Amino acid sequence: xxxxxxxxxxLSADFANLQRDxxxxxxxxxxxxxxxxxxxxxxxxxSFGMPVLEAITRHAKKTIDVHxxxxxxxxxxKTFAQLGATNLxxxxxxxxxLHRTLQAIKAEGMKAGIAVNPHTNVSLLEDxxxxxxxxxxxxxxxxxxxxxxxxxTYDKVKQLKEIITRNGASxxxxxxGGVSDKNAKQLVEAGxxxxxxGNYVFRAEDPVATIAGLKKLTSF
Ligand code: DX5
Ligand code: ZN
Numbered sequence: 638x639x640x641x642x643x644x645x646x647x648l649s650a651d652f653a654n655l656q657r658d659x660x661x662x663x664x665x666x667x668x669x670x671x672x673x674x675x676x677x678x679x680x681x682x683x684s685f686g687m688p689v690l691e692a693i694t695r696h697a698k699k700t701i702d703v704h705x706x707x708x709x710x711x712x713x714x715k716t717f718a719q720l721g722a723t724n725l726x727x728x729x730x731x732x733x734x735l736h737r738t739l740q741a742i743k744a745e746g747m748k749a750g751i752a753v754n755p756h757t758n759v760s761l762l763e764d765x766x767x768x769x770x771x772x773x774x775x776x777x778x779x780x781x782x783x784x785x786x787x788x789x790t791y792d793k794v795k796q797l798k799e800i801i802t803r804n805g806a807s808x809x810x811x812x813x814g815g816v817s818d819k820n821a822k823q824l825v826e827a828g829x830x831x832x833x834x835g836n837y838v839f840r841a842e843d844p845v846a847t848i849a850g851l852k853k854l855t856s857f
Contacts, residue, residue: 641825641855643848644669644702644811646835647693648684649782655689658839659696665848669700669724671813671833676707679731680780687720694721702771702831704752704813706779707731711738718745726750726773729757739768752813754779755787759797766806771831772797777814782835786815791827798828818854825855 645667650658662670672690677683684706694701703722707713710727717725725747732738735751742749750771753759755778762772774793777784794810801808811831812824821832834851841847 639825639856641821641829641852642668642809642831643851643855644671644831644833645838645844645848646671646673646782646813646833648673649835649839651839652685652689655692656696659693661844662848663696663698665845666852667699667848669702669831670697671835672701672703672722674703674705674707675780679708679728680706682780687716690717690720690722700724702726702750702811704750704773705731706752711741714738714741714745718747722747724748724750724771726752726771728752728754728779729761730754736765736768739765743768750811752779753793755789759793759800762797763800763804766800766804766808769806769808771809771811773811773813773833774829775814776812776816779814783840784815786817786820791823794824794827794829816851818850821851821855822857825857 673684675682675684700723702724704726725742739749748770752773754775776786776790809830812829813833816832816834817837838844
């Protein structure tokens with residue numbers, strides 16, 4: 638049976654009640670905390686930085702999946718390891734020496750992820766796929782929660798899945814942006830392993846039930 642991992646995106650949490658929202662995720666069927674770090678340069682928005690991440694990891698009891706939307710991610714790899722990141726994902730569009738960056742992330746004891754913008758072809762991952770633990774396929778343009786899902790993503794998932802299988806890699810495919818009950822099942826059928834959900838979870842009347850619903854819908 639497929640066990641799809643659900644990763645609520647903390648960007649959509651209520652920052653005035655951050656501990657409450659973290660406990661909600663702890664007590665739900667969610668698998669990962671998805672944490673978006675934005676620098677206002679790589680993306681046109683600034684989210685939060687080290688002190689907030691430190692506060693999150695102090696309470697979070699599940700995998701900490703950090704999605705860096707920043708330029709020069711190499712200079713912060715050690716810091717994110719010290720702050721408790723389990724997975725560290727960098728954007729392919731932000732890395733000149735991607736292979737080196739992946740090695741540096743692993744050397745700090747973290748799982749290495751690559752995020753891919755909607756305009757980037759997944760064939761660019763062919764030569765590094767065996768070194769990648771997670772590919773985060775952006776199904777919106779990064780920078781904001783609550784945007785509409787880009788339909789082209791289904792084809793990208795299938796294409797990426799084919800590359801992973803052909804190379805004998807065990808890379809997970811994560812989908813980030815606009816995920817809801819409208820697209821979750823179809824994404825998993827295409828090959829997705831991890832679903833990030835921000836607004837769909839945190840704007841719901843009952844976030845715990847919404848997470849459980851996503852989990853049920855994608856476990857078959
Ligand atoms: C977008 C972020 C996403 C975002 C997802 O730049 O990387 O993780 O929080 O939020 P929703 O699910 O609301 O699109
Ligand atoms: Zn993200």
